[in-house]
Amino acid sequence: MQKIDIHSHVLPQIDDGSQSWEETMDMVYQAYETGTTEIAITHHILRESDFALEDEIIEKFEDLKTRLRSAHIPVRLHLGSELYYQPDLNLDHKIATYNNNGVYFLVEFPMQTIPRYVDEKFFEFIIDGKKPILAHPERNVGIIENPMRAYEFVQRGVYLQINSGSLTGDYGERVRQTAIALLNARLVHFVGSDGHNTDRRPLIIQNAYEIIVENWGERYATALFQDNPRKAMAGEMLKIPEPQPVEMPKRRKMGLLRRLGF
Template sequence: MAMKIFDIHSHVLPGIDDGSQSWDETMQMVFQAYETGTTDLAITHHILHNSDYERENEILEKFEELKSRLAQAKIPLRLHLGSEIYYQHDMDLNHKITTYNQNGKYFLVEFPMQGIPKFVDEKFFEIIVDGKVPILAHPERNLGILQNPVRAYEFVQRGVLMQVNAGSFVGRYGEPARQMAIALMNARLVHFIGSDGHNATRRPVIVHDALEFIVERWGERTASLLFEHNPQKAMNGEEIKIPEPLPIEPPKKRSRFKLFRRFGF
């Protein structure tokens, strides 16, 4: 039996954000996902401010329309709906599109690329106590994590899950992000993979290259956790048991020295 392959991060509905701009483009993107082996695609448009929820109905309607267009085109790609919430202290997490498939539990959240917001640990603690689980989008691209990867370990120890971009493994976001993606994998700090697909060209809706890389390097069991078992549970709102993370090895010698200095070695 073929395994399911989930992509939990994409921007494929037309005219919502910086992702797809037309139904033609949307159909190219979902066909690209299907053709390259994705069986389950989660749609996660940017919510940059709470006011972006004003478009919730439009997103829900376009999601339903995409489902019927897929059915008409006889493409058996399963769709799931969530959002990519830009972290803010006052972010509203109580909308239909906040958590995947309205499960009230798992939601995708991104930090500004330049660093880790202050007081985020306290905020995440509150959220987790309240029964929700933040999934941090592309930590391997965040400058704060790149400079201090131990922060990723701390987040996971406190109940945050991590989604790495498929393109990071093949160098789409540069060498530091590629090395950080590998370091996070080695430390068992990655729980999901997403394409973060925005179009069918430069930021495609493809995860299979990362799947192949992960199977080769960390084995089929790890790959099936990341691409099938964890995301299936996240979409269903079920509990996810994760392996104990390992202390993370900073990927570069230079940053290792910096880290030692920080700890006073």
């Protein structure tokens, strides 16, 4: 099965991800060895002026493809960005949407809050045919405290991407429980590694894949790791399940969930 990682910081010396070509190659090899077949590269764009990095990013992206061919690592690459939400967010750049498809873009909120007026801004994008993918909502304090906001976003046409490390507990128990609640409500559409390096934040999605197959079934896992990302990379429409309202697990159930291996 194809496994497509739609969120990573792989190119050297662009942001807080890889710092050298050696590290980049190690990260991609780690992904390949653990079953990832395609990687979308999504460096941080924190403000409009960061798009000045566009040419350098494209150049290094092409360079990485050549290096992977020479090293016989058959991983397919896609290019996008992780856009930090700004009220003046502008998608009129080659790296703003995945593979410059003009449709799907990865956007992150500040960790502590859901930005004001973001619903209106997303609505403008959506009626203009753009499709926002919200990066790691399970790590956002506004969503953790009020997960029904995630349901509202999805109802209005936003897609959600959780981090693989959220399911394995890398960001703590509240983040893990929020990721579980979003999966239970079928509000998750993508999984990404958000890989930055080879140790603390590796480019690995396999662990999350196994957890999702075991707890939510192979069909949902295939949608998250293969079908949805394949369509998003190509700028095609996704078929997604009807979103369900989110229920956070009750306190007393947490012991049971733990025994079930969550």
